[in-house]
Every structure is written in structure tokens, then in C-alpha cells.
Amino acid sequence: MELGSRAFHLSKQDIFWFLFTLLTVISIVGIIFIKSLISYYLDKFSSIDRISKETLHELSTPIATIKANCDILTKNSQNEKELIRIDRISKASQRLMELYYELEWMIKNDSGEQPKTKVMLDELIEDLIEDFMQKANDKNIKIDSYCNSFLLEIDHFGLKKTISNIIDNAIKYADTNSTISISLESKILTVTNHGIEINPDDLLTIFDKYYRGEHSQKGYGIGLYAVKTFCDKNGIPISINSQNKITVVELKFTRF
Structure with a gap:
């Protein structure tokens, strides 16, 4: 056994x-x-x-x-x-x-492989405003701008796409016969428009890749995801606030 x-x-x-x-x-x-x-x-x-x-x-x-x-x-x-x-x-x-x-x-x-080059941010903004002037005129929108001189070293094309997207959205969702304000002071870029108000709940997810908000059928979402991705990659805090039909987008270039 x-x-x-x-x-x-x-x-x-x-x-x-x-x-x-x-x-x-x-x-x-x-x-x-x-x-x-x-x-x-x-x-x-x-x-x-x-x-x-x-x-x-x-x-x-x-x-x-x-x-x-x-x-x-x-x-x-x-x-x-x-x-x-x-x-x-x-x-x-x-x-x-x-x-x-x-x-x-x-x-x-x-x-x-994105190379960084020296960019005059105020000049870039003014050039973009000129590019969008016809689109703004089509809605009888006035663009007021005040930009201090500011030189930084960054991916030029990516920055141009980012600011272009923000200005494009500002015009797209602004009321006809309204005014868009663009300012660059103390290394902070602020774009303000009067028009469609973003739902407070949407503000929490507006930068998500597959964001589907109240106005997503008109193109909100994908562009802002690209904007946020660029800002995060380059250490640029971005915020969006919207109330009383006034939307403010703010980019802080304070680290440059």
C-alpha cells in the first residue's frame, strides 16, 4: 500500500x-x-x-x-x-x-517630427483674422482685435490650425450682426462671441474625441478635440466658458 x-x-x-x-x-x-x-x-x-x-x-x-x-x-x-x-x-x-x-x-x-520655429503670435492672429474676414462679412459680423506683440517658439502649422479652428467656430456659432472680440494680453489669447450658448453639461465633454452635443450636427467636437490635443502636447491650458449666449475661449501661453 x-x-x-x-x-x-x-x-x-x-x-x-x-x-x-x-x-x-x-x-x-x-x-x-x-x-x-x-x-x-x-x-x-x-x-x-x-x-x-x-x-x-x-x-x-x-x-x-x-x-x-x-x-x-x-x-x-x-x-x-x-x-x-x-x-x-x-x-x-x-x-x-x-x-x-x-x-x-x-x-x-x-x-x-514636428519642428519648432519662432512665431510672432500677434501677427499670426491678425493674418488669420484677415483670412476669415469674408466669412465674417457674410454674416455681417464685426471682428474687434487687440493683440500685444508676443514671440514664441512652437510648431507653427499646428498653432495656426488650432487658432484657425477657434476663430472659425467663433464665426460659425455667432449671431448675425454681432461682434467677435479677439485679444492677446499677458500671454493669454481670448476669443469671445455672442451667439449659441453651450449647454453646461456639454462643457464637460466638449473636448472629447466623440463629443455629441446639442450642436454637434453642425460640426462641433472633432475640431475641438484636435485643438485640445495640440494644447495639451504643448503645455497650453485651454478653457471654454459659455453663459448668457456669450462664449469665451481662453488659451494661456504663460509657459513660453
Whole structure:
């Protein structure tokens, strides 16, 4: 009886060590397989990234050529109908160039390659206001601006996209015949409009990627998520307050 018990006990040990060895081998094989799989997909992603950059680079030349030829044709043509057509082509090529810069920025941003340059923030804001003037005029909106001179070192294109998005939203959701105020004082950018009031509950989630607020069908949400992402990445606190149909967006550049 004792011999049988001892034999049974040894048999359990054998089973235990067999299972332990088997699991160890499976784990090692699994780790090797996963590392190989990760390496394979990293190589694939690297190839895709390289192809994207090369393709994007190839696009810039024909777009610039179209734009340059439009400028030449405009100077040499006296035909009004031709000039209208050339202007349409020129505007379309300009839009393509803007998309090119945006795609280039997105690719570099995803790979962490965004270079920082010196930017005069007050001049950038005034240039953007000029760009949006026609859109504001279409709603008979007046833009009052007061910006102190301010130089900082930052990702220029990302900053431009961020402030552009904020001004665009300010105009989009402002009442017709109202005034938008834009100020840059003590390294704080403030954009104020009179119009759609944001629900207090929405203010808690307005920067979320999949934000669905009362006015999300008109475009709120995705743009502000990108704005918040840029601000967080660059250490720029951002806040939105909305009450009595007055919405105030504030960006603090105090760390620069």
C-alpha cells in the first residue's frame, strides 16, 4: 500500500513537471511569435510611412506648377471669361496646396517630427483674422482685435490650425450682426462671441474625441478635440466658458 501511494505521488510530480515544461515552451514560442509579428507590422508601418512621405513630396511639384502657370496666364490674358476660369483653377490649386501642407503636418505630427520655429503670435492672429474676414462679412459680423506683440517658439502649422479652428467656430456659432472680440494680453489669447450658448453639461465633454452635443450636427467636437490635443502636447491650458449666449475661449501661453 505504501509503495502504491509512493508511486502515485511520483506520478503526480511527473505530470506537474511535464505541464510546467509544456507551458514554459508554449510561453517562449508565444513570445517569439508575438515579437516576430510586432516586428513584421512595424516594418510594414515603416514602409507605409515612407511611401506616404515620398508620395506627398511628389505631389507638391505639380501643384506648385499649376499655381505658377495660373499666375502667368492671369498676367497675359485680357479675356474676362478666361480670367474667371483661371481664377477658379488657381483657387482649386491653392486649396490642394493647403491640403498638402495639412497632410504633411499630420504625417510629421504622428511620427513626432514636428519642428519648432519662432512665431510672432500677434501677427499670426491678425493674418488669420484677415483670412476669415469674408466669412465674417457674410454674416455681417464685426471682428474687434487687440493683440500685444508676443514671440514664441512652437510648431507653427499646428498653432495656426488650432487658432484657425477657434476663430472659425467663433464665426460659425455667432449671431448675425454681432461682434467677435479677439485679444492677446499677458500671454493669454481670448476669443469671445455672442451667439449659441453651450449647454453646461456639454462643457464637460466638449473636448472629447466623440463629443455629441446639442450642436454637434453642425460640426462641433472633432475640431475641438484636435485643438485640445495640440494644447495639451504643448503645455497650453485651454478653457471654454459659455453663459448668457456669450462664449469665451481662453488659451494661456504663460509657459513660453
